[in-house]
Amino acid sequence: MSLPHPSSISASTPWPATAHWGPYGLEVGGVPVVELAAEFGTPLLVLDVEHLRRRCRELTGAFPRVYFAAKALTSRRLLRFVNAEGLRVLAASGGELDACLRAGLPPRHLALHGNSKSDTEIEQAVAAGVGLLVCDHLEEIARVEAAARRLARRQDVLVRVVPEVAGGAHPSLVTGTAASKFGVPIETGAAAAAAVAVAESSALRFRGLHAHIGSQILEPEPFLAAIDRLVAFAGLLARRDGVTTEILDIGGGFGITYVDEDPLDLSSSGRAMSRRLRAAAAREGIPVPCLAVEPGRAVVGGAGLTLYRVEAVKTAADGRRIAAVDGGMSDNPRPMLYGARHTLAPAARATPGDAPATTVVGRHCESGDVIAEGVPLGTDLAGQVLAVAATGAYCYTLASNYNRTPRPAVVAVRDGSAGLWLRRETHDDLDRLEVPVASGVAV
Numbered sequence: 092m093s094l095p096h097p098s099s100i101s102a103s104t105p106w107p108a109t110a111h112w113g114p115y116g117l118e119v120g121g122v123p124v125v126e127l128a129a130e131f132g133t134p135l136l137v138l139d140v141e142h143l144r145r146r147c148r149e150l151t152g153a154f155p156r157v158y159f160a161a162k163a164l165t166s167r168r169l170l171r172f173v174n175a176e177g178l179r180v181l182a183a184s185g186g187e188l189d190a191c192l193r194a195g196l197p198p199r200h201l202a203l204h205g206n207s208k209s210d211t212e213i214e215q216a217v218a219a220g221v222g223l224l225v226c227d228h229l230e231e232i233a234r235v236e237a238a239a240r241r242l243a244r245r246q247d248v249l250v251r252v253v254p255e256v257a258g259g260a261h262p263s264l265v266t267g268t269a270a271s272k273f274g275v276p277i278e279t280g281a282a283a284a285a286a287v288a289v290a291e292s293s294a295l296r297f298r299g300l301h302a303h304i305g306s307q308i309l310e311p312e313p314f315l316a317a318i319d320r321l322v323a324f325a326g327l328l329a330r331r332d333g334v335t336t337e338i339l340d341i342g343g344g345f346g347i348t349y350v351d352e353d354p355l356d357l358s359s360s361g362r363a364m365s366r367r368l369r370a371a372a373a374r375e376g377i378p379v380p381c382l383a384v385e386p387g388r389a390v391v392g393g394a395g396l397t398l399y400r401v402e403a404v405k406t407a408a409d410g411r412r413i414a415a416v417d418g419g420m421s422d423n424p425r426p427m428l429y430g431a432r433h434t435l436a437p438a439a440r441a442t443p444g445d446a447p448a449t450t451v452v453g454r455h456c457e458s459g460d461v462i463a464e465g466v467p468l469g470t471d472l473a474g475q476v477l478a479v480a481a482t483g484a485y486c487y488t489l490a491s492n493y494n495r496t497p498r499p500a501v502v503a504v505r506d507g508s509a510g511l512w513l514r515r516e517t518h519d520d521l522d523r524l525e526v527p528v529a530s531g532v533a534v
């Protein structure tokens with residue numbers, strides 16, 4: 092492995108790039124986080140803009156084409172930020188696509204994927220003029236073609252294939268195996284039939300192949316294996332069907348540090364993947380396709396941290412000390428969904444934490460609503476602000492209003508100042524879907 096670039100954030104710390112522990116406790120972006128908690132309230136998602144910027148630059152330096160997977164975190168400010176840094180954006184639904192269009196992103200920088208798109212979503216994407224539509228199966232290709240004809244457009248398409256390469260930190264995060272619900276299998280000939288169907292349509296343009304093998308992958312090997320597999324298939328398509336693969340999109344899944352994991356090094360992995368792509372293309376005798384990636388977690392995961400306030404401290408019957416905070420599974424369901432672990436520290440102390448060990452639980456009516464166990468949090472915990480690291484991805488977007496809990500605010504910090512990116516949800520926001528109750532009407 093070569094040495095990481097000095098600016099790369101590959102050291103195994105779960106805290107964002109500018110985080111450090113000073114006299115006012117944890118500071119991010121030059122702002123003590125206890126001040127953020129006081130000004131914006133808790134729970135609060137804090138984003139380190141410098142961390143985001145460095146991650147975007149590492150990615151654009153390492154890969155020819157980068158899509159940010161908007162499902163990891165979606166806000167207008169964030170979408171504009173990553174796009175200004177040279178990333179395109181991958182939407183997984185009509186809702187995410189709408190957010191990108193409302194953010195003013197150029198449609199040609201957008202891609203829409205998904206294994207269960209509605210006709211409305213397909214129509215929305217084609218009408219908007221998205222740069223790429225990732226088709227998941229043969230029947231969908233006919234629907235995209237029909238939409239393109241109706242709208243008198245020619246739509247660029249990638250075909251999502253199943254590379255039969257597994258990767259990912261949890262069974263729910265593994266998406267590239269034969270049993271996957273995503274994409275068309277290569278083995279059965281279905282993928283070739285799909286590619287040929289696109290290539291033969293005058294309303295569509297076949298641009299290449301797409302795969303996504305899983306998430307929170309910490310080693311480059313599964314990506315290299317997927318590249319071999321896809322390029323071999325691209326070779327077959329070229330020789331047998333005369334179909335050219337211009338873009339090879341190997342999806343996202345680059346892993347980050349939550350506790351003590353060694354993150355996937357983006358620069359060296361990017362170099363290794365490009366080398367592998369060139370070698371495989373030469374072997375197949377095809378032009379080298381443009382390598383595209385779609386990271387979500389690797390862009391925003393480590394940039395974010397969540398601040399909570401401790402509302403209650405008590406000793407359980409088994410002697411464990413328990414601290415309950417003002418959020419939990421509603422703003423971060425990852426521990427419950429995936430058994431995920433996060434690093435946690437008291438925000439006001441000059442050092443990350445000391446004894447006694449404490450179990451930190453959420454406020455929700457579920458015993459599994461546990462944020463971290465056995466953390467040295469020191470004494471005098473009541474009313475303290477706790478910081479949970481690496482919550483930038485798949486926390487806010489997986490958030491719910493369980494127990495009618497409003498979603499937290501999202502604040503970005505940089506160079507000593509803080510700006511609100513998403514305001515805190517209110518009880519009025521939660522009420523906005525209610526319809527007026529007409530007197531005397533029972534149902």
Ligand SMILES: *Cc1c(COP(=O)(O)O)cnc(C)c1O
Nearest residue numbers: 160303306343344385386387388
């Ligand atoms: C979820 C997803 C991504 C992003 O995954 P990360 O693990 O956040 O990098 C990229 N591409 C596709 C098709 C996805 O489903």
